[in-house]
Amino acid sequence: MLDFMTSAHQSFSSVKEGANASYIPFLASVPSDLFGIAIAFTNGEVLEVGDTKYEFAIESISKVFTLARVLEELGKEEFKAKIGSNATGEPFNSVIALELHKEHPYNPFDNAGAIATVSLLNAKSSDDRWNQIISTYNLFAGRELAVNNEVYQSESDTNAHNRGISWLLKNSGNMYTDPDQACDVYTRQCSVAITCRDLAIMGGTIANGGINPVTKKQVVSQENIQPILAEMMMNGLYENTGNWLYSTGLPGKSGVGGGILAVVPGKCALAVFAPPLDIHGNSVKGQKVGAFLSEKLGWSLFNK
Ligand SMILES: NC(=O)CC[C@H](N)C(=O)O
Numbered sequence: 533m534l535d536f537m538t539s540a541h542q543s544f545s546s547v548k549e550g551a552n553a554s555y556i557p558f559l560a561s562v563p564s565d566l567f568g569i570a571i572a573f574t575n576g577e578v579l580e581v582g583d584t585k586y587e588f589a590i591e592s593i594s595k596v597f598t599l600a601r602v603l604e605e606l607g608k609e610e611f612k613a614k615i616g617s618n619a620t621g622e623p624f625n626s627v628i629a630l631e632l633h634k635e636h637p638y639n640p641f642d643n644a645g646a647i648a649t650v651s652l653l654n655a656k657s658s659d660d661r662w663n664q665i666i667s668t669y670n671l672f673a674g675r676e677l678a679v680n681n682e683v684y685q686s687e688s689d690t691n692a693h694n695r696g697i698s699w700l701l702k703n704s705g706n707m708y709t710d711p712d713q714a715c716d717v718y719t720r721q722c723s724v725a726i727t728c729r730d731l732a733i734m735g736g737t738i739a740n741g742g743i744n745p746v747t748k749k750q751v752v753s754q755e756n757i758q759p760i761l762a763e764m765m766m767n768g769l770y771e772n773t774g775n776w777l778y779s780t781g782l783p784g785k786s787g788v789g790g791g792i793l794a795v796v797p798g799k800c801a802l803a804v805f806a807p808p809l810d811i812h813g814n815s816v817k818g819q820k821v822g823a824f825l826s827e828k829l830g831w832s833l834f835n836k
Pocket residue numbers: 591592593624625643687694719722786787788789813
């Protein structure tokens with residue numbers, strides 16, 4: 533296993549395609565050649581190659597773990613009715629997608645649906661909303677995570693588009709708290725710093741039926757694993773999800789911080805960190821590693 537990971541790292545470290553996200557200024561300053569690969573198995577073993585200790589911004593991968601928390605609170609049917617489980621086929625921050633669907637979010641991974649998902653948490657205050665989210669992430673990672681304040685500042689200074697989306701949701705009755713509060717908590721969740729190892733363990737918890745494979749704590753109930761994986765399968769890499777699925781056969785999730793997660797249910801989770809992105813916001817090397825390892829290790833869910 534480690535041999536395949538090392539060979540993926542060696543083969544793809546020279547790939548020059550893609551570029552760091554720059555619409556969030558901080559992300560443009562992250563060294564582009566950082567490259568880590570980690571796999572967490574359901575038995576608690578974790579294998580790592582490359583820059584797996586470097587802390588990067590979780591960005592949109594956070595949407596998976598907020599989804600888990602809200603599913604626990606609402607149940608999957610109410611969640612599906614309020615947010616949805618279909619792809620828009622548009623970029624993750626598309627306003628056109630909202631306009632086309634009467635300002636109703638379509639799924640929890642596009643920004644509109646993600647911000648609405650944050651707003652659905654039953655919380656007394658902004659701090660309470662945030663504490664519910666970060667405590668959930670901590671359980672998934674098996675350690676205390678923290679916001680990278682430089683990322684948070686950089687995103688807060690440049691998130692007018694997401695604030696606009698929040699107010700459109702308010703306009704159509706699909707925002708369940710103050711829109712600016714929901715957007716701020718969403719911005720904070722995207723700024724949480726994680727390592728590649730953390731991400732593998734967070735995904736490993738999903739692969740392990742909701743039980744963190746390292747701490748052995750139940751973080752999300754088994755019945756909510758299917759809706760989480762369905763959302764990842766359907767829109768985890770936005771408009772490139774079909775191509776990802778074609779080559780990996782696995783549910784995945786990307787973030788513009790350069791992280792990518794793939795879940796092999798019952799077996800393990802793969803986390804890759806490499807900042808240069810394709811035009812849809814997905815790590816280029818991450819997608820290559822996913823395709824390579826899935827093929828070598830027979831991970832595809834469609835090859836049984
Ligand atoms: N795809 C992403 O990772 C986007 C997350 C980013 N914080 C945004 O809202 O634009």
